[in-house]
Amino acid sequence: xxxxxxxxxxxxxxxxxxxxxxxxxxxxxxxxxxxxxxxxxxxxxxxxxxxxxxxxxxxxxxxxxxxxxxxxxxxxxxxxxxxxxxxxxxxxxxxxxxxxxxxxxxxxxxxxxxxxxxxxxxxxxxxxxxxxxxxxxxxxxxxxxxxxxxxxxxxxxxxxxxxxxxxxxxxxxxxxxxxxxxxxxxxxxxxxxxxxxxxxxxxxxxxxxxxxxxxxxxxxxxxxxxxxxxxxxxxxxxxxxxxxxxxxxxxxxxxxxxxxxxxxxxxxxxxxxxxxxxxxxxxxxxxxxxxxxxxxxxxxxxxxxxxxxxxxxxxxxxxxxxxxxxxxxxxxxxxxxxxxxxxxxxxxxxxxxxxxxxxxxxxxxxxxxxxxxxxxxxxxxxxxxxxxxxxxxxxxxxxxxxxxxxxxxxxxxxxxxxxxxxxxxxxxx
Numbered sequence: 001x002x003x004x005x006x007x008x009x010x011x012x013x014x015x016x017x018x019x020x021x022x023x024x025x026x027x028x029x030x031x032x033x034x035x036x037x038x039x040x041x042x043x044x045x046x047x048x049x050x051x052x053x054x055x056x057x058x059x060x061x062x063x064x065x066x067x068x069x070x071x072x073x074x075x076x077x078x079x080x081x082x083x084x085x086x087x088x089x090x091x092x093x094x095x096x097x098x099x100x101x102x103x104x105x106x107x108x109x110x111x112x113x114x115x116x117x118x119x120x121x122x123x124x125x126x127x128x129x130x131x132x133x134x135x136x137x138x139x140x141x142x143x144x145x146x147x148x149x150x151x152x153x154x155x156x157x158x159x160x161x162x163x164x165x166x167x168x169x170x171x172x173x174x175x176x177x178x179x180x181x182x183x184x185x186x187x188x189x190x191x192x193x194x195x196x197x198x199x200x201x202x203x204x205x206x207x208x209x210x211x212x213x214x215x216x217x218x219x220x221x222x223x224x225x226x227x228x229x230x231x232x233x234x235x236x237x238x239x240x241x242x243x244x245x246x247x248x249x250x251x252x253x254x255x256x257x258x259x260x261x262x263x264x265x266x267x268x269x270x271x272x273x274x275x276x277x278x279x280x281x282x283x284x285x286x287x288x289x290x291x292x293x294x295x296x297x298x299x300x301x302x303x304x305x306x307x308x309x310x311x312x313x314x315x316x317x318x319x320x321x322x323x324x325x326x327x328x329x330x331x332x333x334x335x336x337x338x339x340x341x342x343x344x345x346x347x348x349x350x351x352x353x354x355x356x357x358x359x360x361x362x363x364x365x366x367x368x369x370x371x372x373x374x375x376x377x378x379x380x381x382x383x384x385x386x387x388x389x390x391x392x393x394x395x396x397x398x399x400x401x402x403x404x405x406x407x408x409x410x411x412x413x414x415x416x417x418x419x420x421x422x423x424x425x426x427x428x429x
Contacts, residue, residue, distance in 0.1 A: 002414060003095060005404045007190055010301040012402045017090070017417060019403030020101035021108075026406075027071050027327040028109055035076030035331050041113045045078025051235065051344035052334075053079040053152035055141055057133070059124050059222060061085050061106075062099025063401065064297050065241050066156030068326040070106065072334050073152060080116035080144035082136050084124045086159070095417040098402050116144040124157055125218050127165040130225040137231045149233035150226060155219045155240040158297070162213040165221075173213040175303055176202035177256045184252075187307045189395045192385050197304035202257045214261035216240065216268020223272050223287070227279070235284040237338060237347060238272065240265055242289050244361065245309075246370055248377075252304050265289055266357070286347040290337075290358040292329055296397035307394060308377065313364065314390035316372045322363045325397070333360050 006014045036044040045054070056073040060066040061083030073079040085103065090096035103119050110117040118140050122129045141148035162171050176182075176199045183198035202210070219240050226232040242262045245253055253259055272287040294313055300306050317323040324332070337358050343349040353359050363369065380389055399405035 001093070001417060002412060003417065004411065005399055005402060010189060010307070010398075012398065012404075014402070015095050015098040015101060016403030016406075016409070016411065016415075017095065017101045018413075018415060019400070019406040019409045019411075020098050021105040021403075022406045022409055023400055023403065024067070024071070024102055024105040025109060027068060028075050030327050031072050031075045031331060035072060035335055041075055041078040041115050043078075044076060048077045049339050049341060049344040051151075051237075051347075052077045052339045053237075054146050055079060055137070055144070055148075055150050055233075056081045056152040056154065057137065057150050057226070058083045058154045058156065060154075060156035060158060061119065062087060062097075062102050064156070064158070064295070065292060065326050065330060066154060067099075067102055067106070068330040069154040069156060069239075071327065072330045073154075074106075074110060074115050074117065075113065076331070076334060077339075078115070079152070080140045080146065081110075081118075082133065082140050083117070083119045084129060084133065085119070085121065086123055087121055090417045092416070092418050101403060116140050123163070124222075125159070125162045125165065130222060134225075134229045134231060137226075147233075148231055149236075150231055151233040151236050153223065153226070153232075153236065153238035155222065155238065157218065159213065162218070164212065171209040171212040173210040173261070174202055174206045174257055175252070176200065176206060177251050178202055178207060178260065180251075182251050182256075182304060184305045185308055186305050187311055187385065187389070187391055187394075189301060189307055189311075189391055189398060192391050192395075194308070194380065194382050194385060199252065199304060207257055207260055210257040211261045211264050214258065215264030216266070216271075217264070219265065220268050220272060223275070227275075232285075235347070237285070238287045239290050239333075239338070239358070240269065240287075241292050242266070242357075243294065244291050244365075245294060246365070246373070248374070249305055249309060253306075266355070270356075284347065286350070288350065288352070288356070288358050290333060291353075291361045292333075293324060293361045293364045295326060295329070296394055296401065301398055307391075308380070309373070311385075311389040311391040311394045312373045312376045312380070313369075314393045315388070316369055316376060317363065318390065318393070320369065322366075322369065324363070329360050333358065 003016045056079045058070040061070045062085035087100040088097045138148040186197045269287045269289045276285040
């Protein structure tokens, strides 16, 4: 079948196997060039800086920052990886989710490179998945001939729903302001039109549900389960991702339901560190929340004001030579923060802000960048939106996240959605 993007209300409801495969390969090549210095994974492992990961667990491994984190650990440092995600598989008549194809492509490229990688598909929030992960960690370690001790845990889940493993209750998150209604401009990325958007304030139950889904409780449960099973390394590092953004987005983000959940994520990071200290980990084990740059994700396209802001942000950062995507951000996180020469053997030397957070949104939040973005947003109209903003870049990144608009892919070709077709061959499902 010929697969074309199907976008409804800034939501893409399908994906392209070949485009996803090519996108994964592009990220791998970037990591090999920038983080591994052109070395093979085996060579990179031998030359890796002190403290760098040998066995990594990525919870939410299939797209965005989670996928980039897995690629960078594997192809930048030669780490064995275990990835966990919940994907919808393909059939002969219907494509799977982008993450389904990304996982297949990562597995295929890892096998070619001689890397050990395992992927578990299922609900990462569940107790059952945490139980399944333990033997999978040990199996991956045995195959890689390394101790069964995880030294990097990335927590990058972005699910809208969660079933509490304790009582089976189902919780749904919402993207709403708190205390008052929100109204503002945004961009319909497909039509490139300025439109008004808004949201009514969340109720207390909606706030609580969003914290339950997107907060830090599950991150804590994962760390506790790994530690109890004895597979968490003595110098393990764990990172969860968040976003702060400029004040113009705070009513719908930082001060809204998402922001309340992210506050709980930071609370969880502090509690994990207290637990590490109480169990004898001292500062050898450590948890951080990393504040990352605004990027195009499957979710950000539908958050009021974000498409408008990001389209202007991309324009400014590209003009200043500061723009980064997911993989560039994660390479900088690993190379200049988590595993920098100073911090490789001492987690206490990882650079953080006054609240203990890693900041790789530092380029986005530079005063000159923010000043230019705000000034640009004031000038945008329907008539000049294509020329003064980077809405086309926003649209490209959005489509690419689903395997579309990827250079080198023939989108007019007939393709079997139940496999990955790429210039490197076919990987059967």
